[in-house]
Amino acid sequence: MSKREFKVWRGDAAGGKFVSYPVDVEEGMVVLDAIHQIQRQQAPDLACRWNCKAAKCGSCSAEVNGKPRLMCKTRLDSLPDGEPVTVHPMRSFPIMRDLVTDVAWNYTVNRKIPPFTPKKDTQWLMQQEDVDRVQEFRKCIECFLCQNVCHVVREHDKKDHFAGPRFFVRIASLEMHPLDSLDRIPLLKKEAGLGLCNITKCCTEVCPEEIHITDNAIIPMKERVVDRYYDPVQIVIRKLTGKDKKD
Amino acid sequence: MVIIGAGGAGLRAAIECSAAGLKTALVCKSLLGKAHTVMAEGGIAAALANVDNQDGWTTHFQDTLFGGKYLNNWKMAEFHAKESPDRVRELEQWGAVFDRTGEGKILQRAFGGHTYRRLAHVGDRTGLELIRTLQDKGIHQGIDVYMECTITRLLKDGPRACGAFGYWRETGKFVIFKAKSIILSTGGLGRCFKITSNSWEGTGDGHALGYQAGAQLLDMEFVQFHPTGMVWPPGVMGLLVTEAVRGEGGILRNNKGERFMEKYDPKRMELSTRDVVARSIYTEVKEGRGSPHGGCFLDISHRGAEYVKKKLPSMYHQFKELADVDITTGPMEVGPTCHYAMGGLKVEAATGATRVPGLFAAGECSGGMHGANRLGGNSLSDLLVFGARAGKGAADHARSAPAAKLEEAEISAAADEMTGYFSREKPENPYQLHVELQNTMQSLVGIFREDGDLKAAVEKLQEYKDRARRVGVLEGNRMFNPGWHLCRDLQNMLICSEAITRAALLRKESRGAHSRLDYPAYDEYWGSHNLLSEDRNGVMDVQPMPVVSSPDLQTLVDERKAKEKK
Numbered sequence: 001m002s003k004r005e006f007k008v009w010r011g012d013a014a015g016g017k018f019v020s021y022p023v024d025v026e027e028g029m030v031v032l033d034a035i036h037q038i039q040r041q042q043a044p045d046l047a048c049r050w051n052c053k054a055a056k057c058g059s060c061s062a063e064v065n066g067k068p069r070l071m072c073k074t075r076l077d078s079l080p081d082g083e084p085v086t087v088h089p090m091r092s093f094p095i096m097r098d099l100v101t102d103v104a105w106n107y108t109v110n111r112k113i114p115p116f117t118p119k120k121d122t123q124w125l126m127q128q129e130d131v132d133r134v135q136e137f138r139k140c141i142e143c144f145l146c147q148n149v150c151h152v153v154r155e156h157d158k159k160d161h162f163a164g165p166r167f168f169v170r171i172a173s174l175e176m177h178p179l180d181s182l183d184r185i186p187l188l189k190k191e192a193g194l195g196l197c198n199i200t201k202c203c204t205e206v207c208p209e210e211i212h213i214t215d216n217a218i219i220p221m222k223e224r225v226v227d228r229y230y231d232p233v234q235i236v237i238r239k240l241t242g243k244d245k246k247d
Numbered sequence: 248m249v250i251i252g253a254g255g256a257g258l259r260a261a262i263e264c265s266a267a268g269l270k271t272a273l274v275c276k277s278l279l280g281k282a283h284t285v286m287a288e289g290g291i292a293a294a295l296a297n298v299d300n301q302d303g304w305t306t307h308f309q310d311t312l313f314g315g316k317y318l319n320n321w322k323m324a325e326f327h328a329k330e331s332p333d334r335v336r337e338l339e340q341w342g343a344v345f346d347r348t349g350e351g352k353i354l355q356r357a358f359g360g361h362t363y364r365r366l367a368h369v370g371d372r373t374g375l376e377l378i379r380t381l382q383d384k385g386i387h388q389g390i391d392v393y394m395e396c397t398i399t400r401l402l403k404d405g406p407r408a409c410g411a412f413g414y415w416r417e418t419g420k421f422v423i424f425k426a427k428s429i430i431l432s433t434g435g436l437g438r439c440f441k442i443t444s445n446s447w448e449g450t451g452d453g454h455a456l457g458y459q460a461g462a463q464l465l466d467m468e469f470v471q472f473h474p475t476g477m478v479w480p481p482g483v484m485g486l487l488v489t490e491a492v493r494g495e496g497g498i499l500r501n502n503k504g505e506r507f508m509e510k511y512d513p514k515r516m517e518l519s520t521r522d523v524v525a526r527s528i529y530t531e532v533k534e535g536r537g538s539p540h541g542g543c544f545l546d547i548s549h550r551g552a553e554y555v556k557k558k559l560p561s562m563y564h565q566f567k568e569l570a571d572v573d574i575t576t577g578p579m580e581v582g583p584t585c586h587y588a589m590g591g592l593k594v595e596a597a598t599g600a601t602r603v604p605g606l607f608a609a610g611e612c613s614g615g616m617h618g619a620n621r622l623g624g625n626s627l628s629d630l631l632v633f634g635a636r637a638g639k640g641a642a643d644h645a646r647s648a649p650a651a652k653l654e655e656a657e658i659s660a661a662a663d664e665m666t667g668y669f670s671r672e673k674p675e676n677p678y679q680l681h682v683e684l685q686n687t688m689q690s691l692v693g694i695f696r697e698d699g700d701l702k703a704a705v706e707k708l709q710e711y712k713d714r715a716r717r718v719g720v721l722e723g724n725r726m727f728n729p730g731w732h733l734c735r736d737l738q739n740m741l742i743c744s745e746a747i748t749r750a751a752l753l754r755k756e757s758r759g760a761h762s763r764l765d766y767p768a769y770d771e772y773w774g775s776h777n778l779l780s781e782d783r784n785g786v787m788d789v790q791p792m793p794v795v796s797s798p799d800l801q802t803l804v805d806e807r808k809a810k811e812k813k
Contacts, residue, residue: 012726028480028570040678044730045723049277051446054486054565056375057281073568096417097727107279107386107394115387116342124339125351131344135369138344138376142280177344 001025004076005084006034008046012097018086019043025076031087032060032071035099047098055208058143062099063088068145068206090148103144109163112191116174119181130178137173137217139209140166146203146213152196163192165203165213172217175224189225194218248645249274249411249426251398252453254282255374255630256610256637257432258381259334261390263638264430269645272424273385274393274413276448280382283434283446284630287374288489288561290356290366291338291631292624293331297352299363304328306362308800309807311625314360314520315589315618316759317804318466318777320795322596323616327625327632334631335367343380345369358494360520360622371489371559377627396422398452399735400661401429401460401606402653408460408606409651412661416732419725421662427648428641430599431457431592431608432634436470436743438681438736440585441689444476444487450736451743453612457592458742462601464780465614467590467743468750469760471621472694474524476584478542483569485584488545488562490623492579493517495558497547499528500578501536507543522620522760525583529694532582542582548575583694587626589617589760590747593779596795598640599633605644605651609637615777615795619759667719668734674719677733684711684740692748697764701752708745715741742787749789750778 002025007018021042023034032050039046051057053072060071065079065086079085093101146165152158163171171184171192188194199222201214211217227234248264250257253275265271275282296302307328312319339345339353345367346354355364369376386392395416402410402423411424433453437445458464475488493499499517501507511527512519519527528543538544547555552575556563559574566572566579591614592601599607610630617625668674691704718734725731756770757763776791796804 026481029482030569033482039729040682044676044678044721045728047727047729049281051277051281051283051448052286053446053483054286054561055568056372056561057285057446059277059281075569100417100727102417103278107392110383111386115383118340124336126344126347127351128347128354131347134344135346138369138379139372141285141375174342177342 004034006038007084007086008035008038008099009088010046010098011095013095016095020084029076030072031064031069031074031076031085034076034085035071035087047096047100049100056141058141061090061143061145061148063090068149070143070145070208073208090144092148092154105159106142106144106147106166109167110170113167113171113174113187114182114184116177116180117182118179122179124179126178133216134173134176136211137169139211140169141209142166143208145206145208149202149206151200151202158193158196161193162196165218167192168194168197168221169211169213169217172221175221185224185228188221189229194221194225248272248428248430248641249424250430250432251411251456252282252431252433252610252612253279253392254284254432254434254610255377255381255627256634257430258378258385259631259634260430260432260609260638260641262381262385262388263635264642265388265390267639267642269642272391272393272426274396274398274411274424276395276397276416278394279392280378282378283448284374284378286444286446286487287377287627288371288487289358289491289494290368290373290624291331291335291377291627292358292361292365292622293335293367293628294328294365295332295335295353295355295367297348298355302363302365305803307331307365309803310361311622312618312804313807313811314620314622316620317618317774318759318794319618320596320615321797321800321804322795323633325797325800326596326636327616327629330632331628334628334635338377338380338631341380341384343376345376356491356494357518358623359490359515359518359524361624366494366624368491370557371491371561373627397732397735398456399665401456402657402661403460404651404654406461407604407651410653412658414665416727419728419731421665423653423658425651425653427645427651428605428607430637430641431606431612432610432637433612435588435611436740437585439684439688439740439744439747440693441685442476442485443585444473444485445585451588451739452736453608454588454591455739455742457601457603457606457608457612458746458780458782460606461603461782462606462608463593464746465590465593466618466750466777467746467780468754468778469589469619470585470747471521471587471589471760472525472583473586474521474528474583475545475581477570478538478580478582479540479570486565487584487586488579488581489559490521492545492547492559492562495547496550497545499524500544500546501531502538503536507531507536520620521623525694526762528581529583538580540580542580544578545581546578548577552576587611587621589619589621590614590750595640597636598643599637600640600644605648607637607641609633619761665735668731669720671717671719673717674721675714675717676721677718677730677737680711680714680718680737681733681740684737684744688744688747692744692751695762695764696751698752701748704748705752708741708748712741745787746780746789749787750780753778753789
């Protein structure tokens with residue numbers, strides 16, 4: 001059995017540092033296995049979140065060698081040999097302890113999104129091809145890696161004016177639901193701050209569910225906002241029909 | 248109202264309670280939406296008859312009883328079969344997006360033990376869809392969610408349950424919830440075993456909290472080993488491989504290439520009930536016909552890459568990323584994994600009430616619905632049907648219950664227990680004790696059991712209980728300390744493990760998920776009796792009780808029994 005050095009960030013809101021731990025490496029091992037081994041043998045109080053260990057719950061998000069990953073899905077043999085593996089908590093959220101961060105902001109944003117509201121007298125029939133896109137968005141496991149890596153959150157800390165990629169996906173899943181009746185375009189333009197996104201696709205790159213966040217959710221939503229607010233023909237039509245007052 | 252556990256059952260119960268106008272607190276150990284329900288993959292069993300129009304509640308009821316080897320609470324199985332279609336439709340109305348039939352209805356797939364194609368599903372991530380839908384419904388309905396809060400004890404006012412004591416995982420500070428009704432919906436106990444599909448949360452908390460508060464445990468000997476868990480690499484051993492792989496046509500083979508289910512259940516083959524398939528795989532491995540890593544082969548590649556990726560996307564990724572296996576081109580290796588507790592708190596079928604006034608239970612931590620073996624797909628429907636029923640039952644109780652008062656002495660005892668883990672002189676390592684407990688349960692109380700092993704396990708458990716009094720915090724403070732958490736979890740796992748082992752020792756027959764090498768056949772007496780465990784002055788007492796039957800359902804049961812004999 002070979003050994004591998006792990007440098008795990010230990011600390012709390014007041015500060016912390018990387019601590020080295022030697023780990024016995026087994027075949028097929030993932031980073032979360034190593035963290036568990038460290039808990040069992042060397043640091044019984046090492047705090048981390050995890051649940052399913054199968055990339056289905058999105059609890060064990062962290063930055064492994066600087067890259068946002070799910071620890072349960074990151075195999076040690078995919079990381080460069082011969083150098084320590086660093087594990088750091090997600091950087092865009094306040095630290096609670098060790099690898100655990102305060103992700104409460106995400107839950108606050110979610111509460112502000114008006115829920116699915118079906119059309120009146122719907123027959124509850126939908127064709128598969130009409131729900132494929134919505135199902136893609138509903139694959140989201142809320143690991144918040146996309147939120148963590150988004151520049152608007154990470155560098156500019158615009159949490160008060162921006163919903164973030166996770167919730168653009170959520171809003172898109174509702175807006176594209178064939179039987180939903182609400183209009184969330186004003187929300188996207190204003191409170192959700194969709195315009196702040198400059199489509200660098202960082203969110204898409206880190207999504208463990210391989211949701212095409214930028215191409216399939218954000219860009220179509222941006223188009224809907226543009227159609228509504230900036231298309232001159234639409235503006236004239238709304239002026240004539242008096243329909244722009246609601247915004 | 249306090250609901251402990253925010254998986255499918257807890258969320259559904261919370262929605263019911265808050266819809267009834269009650270102030271509802273939902274407390275969970277993890278973040279909201281991370282509960283083990285997300286691991287349910289294959290689907291929700293409900294006789295919607297969208298695909299096979301002959302289906303109906305009577306067949307679903309009969310399938311459930313046949314799967315449970317007639318030890319189910321008949322009334323629960325009836326409510327479940329009758330109400331699950333409405334619960335599924337309701338989910339759709341709350342925003343769930345199921346896979347569709349050609350006509351645009353909810354698509355249903357085949358599953359083990361179900362006569363007809365019955366499982367409403369979303370690819371192989373149905374549990375995620377369920378929990379996300381309930382979560383979004385719940386938070387917009389005014390439920391107060393208390394995340395990362397662990398309940399360590401129920402508080403009582405005389406015979407009544409009236410509160411819960413726990414702590415915030417972030418700060419380690421204690422918290423007390425006062426309530427007129429409490430619902431336990433904490434899920435399973437798979438962490439008692441070494442090879443399990445359960446997350447760290449499956450430590451039998453509700454089972455143990457309820458038991459300690461005076462409720463009874465039912466059918467604890469019946470622990471379901473899901474036939475198909477991953478067996479390699481070591482880190483993911485036990486991780487679930489959905490039954491949907493077999494539902495979509497997956498074939499099981501041994502290392503000789505034989506389709507061995509032909510020997511064990513030629514009629515149902517791979518879609519036999521889980522107890523049968525798990526034992527068949529175990530037997531093949533034991534007799535030397537296993538795969539390289541101690542399992543067998545499960546092959547779905549004949550369905551074609553595109554189909555597999557569409558219908559089983561997370562299985563495709565799981566094997567590709569974790570085991571370097573492409574399931575669209577070759578077989579995967581699988582073996583049995585501890586998956587589900589049929590046993591749980593004994594409840595009233597209609598309301599989820601335990602015998603402790605004010606205390607209710609729903610979902611996996613309750614017992615009776617599934618008898619000796621649960622059918623795949625019946626757990627998600629169970630969560631919805633009995634989550635809603637317990638929610639209503641608890642709400643009705645809360646409306647008529649007088650105000651309760653909390654006992655100072657109980658609160659300080661609960662606090663002392665938790666701080667005590669910090670003041671052991673030479674603390675026992677909780678991680679080490681947990682590993683030993685898991686090994687014991689796996690090797691002595693696993694798929695096949697016998698008298699000598701079970702007696703040895705009882706002795707071991709006594710030793711572990713003594714040691715569990717000495718477990719303590721080895722390092723760190725009260726802030727988000729997993730070692731501290733495990734100290735308390737161990738107490739719950741030990742209660743569950745003891746109940747499982749004692750009941751298994753008493754049931755001298757093989758039935759459903761309980762297989763005795765020394766009593767390999769059915770026994771007539773045991774075919775009509777459940778086992779009930781309760782605390783009598785600190786000692787666990789296990790007694791048989793007759794199955795809860797119902798005269799109006801007798802014809803349906805007799806009809807099915809006669810059909811099986813043919």
